[in-house]
Amino acid sequence: MIRTVDVKEITENIREMCIAANHVLSPDMGRALNRAVRSEESPLGRQILGQLEENLEIAAEEMIPICQDTGMAVIFLEVGQDVHLEGGSLEDAVNEGVRRGYADGFLRKSVVKDPLIRENTKDNTPAVIHTRIVPGEEVKITVAPKGFGSENMSRIFMLKPAEGIEGVKQAVLTAVKDAGPNACPPMVVGVGIGGTFEKCALLAKEALTREAGSHSSVPYIKDMEEELLEKINKLGIGPGGLGGTTTALAVNINTYPTHIAGLPVAVNICCHVNRHIVRMI
DSSP states (O other), X not given: OOEEEEHHHHHHXXXXXHHHHHHSOOHHHHHHHHHHHHHXXXXXXXXXXXXXXXXXXXXXXXXXXXXXXXXXXXXEEEEETTEEEEXXXXXXXXXXXXXXXXXXXXXXXXXXXXXXXXXXXXXXXXXXXXEEEESSSOEEEEEEEEOHHHHTTXXXXXXXXXXXXXXXXXXXXXXXXXXXXXXXXXXXXXXXXXXXXXXXXHHHHHHHTSOTTOOOXXXXXXXXXHHHHHHHTTSOOOGGGSSOSOSEEEEEEEEEEEOTTOEEEEEEEEOTTOOOEEEEO
């Protein structure tokens, strides 16, 4: 059975999602921040976390952006193979949704047309779009606006297979240590292990959209997530980089098969808001 979806529906949903993601913290991140406020041992750290919570409440109530950096729009699409899209180009529909969302929501336009000439596109397009064809007759849309204070702190490591699990752990800790206060902690750490140079980076980016507090279904990866979160929170970077026991709110790891000669590892760091919103249409 083929289901027909007009791309105008995708445009309107993405418009709404861009606005919502930039004004209201996702429920999983809200719960993670609440847990951090209760567990933070440093008085200054608790004060900073309290200020972050107050900022989030004001943003939601007054519909103003959580952060002045409203990010570059990253869009994940999972399109059911039984869906027939009509009404125009899917990519154009996505970018039109981003354009309308950032215009209608009065969100900062942060995208430049050329990475070296640096002329602003004035509508925050184009988005970065990742599309997969999956079974079914639905379209899953994930909108994850990514600010570059934390994006700039991300790393890729092309490890030797012999470096193994300990090498992976050391790579993640190195990335977080080097980021220090610059990633606006407390942060969420997305990790991608395996695949190729570009695949591990995509895995890490996708890991950030997974619910904070959830864990990998692979037992040893779950153990690694928990161990790394504990070690990161012992680094002393703390909320705002001013010391404390809450440097990260979550460590999410995704894996993929890889070549016998390689062990690619990507670490994609996000600040405490870790904006993401998901809809099915």
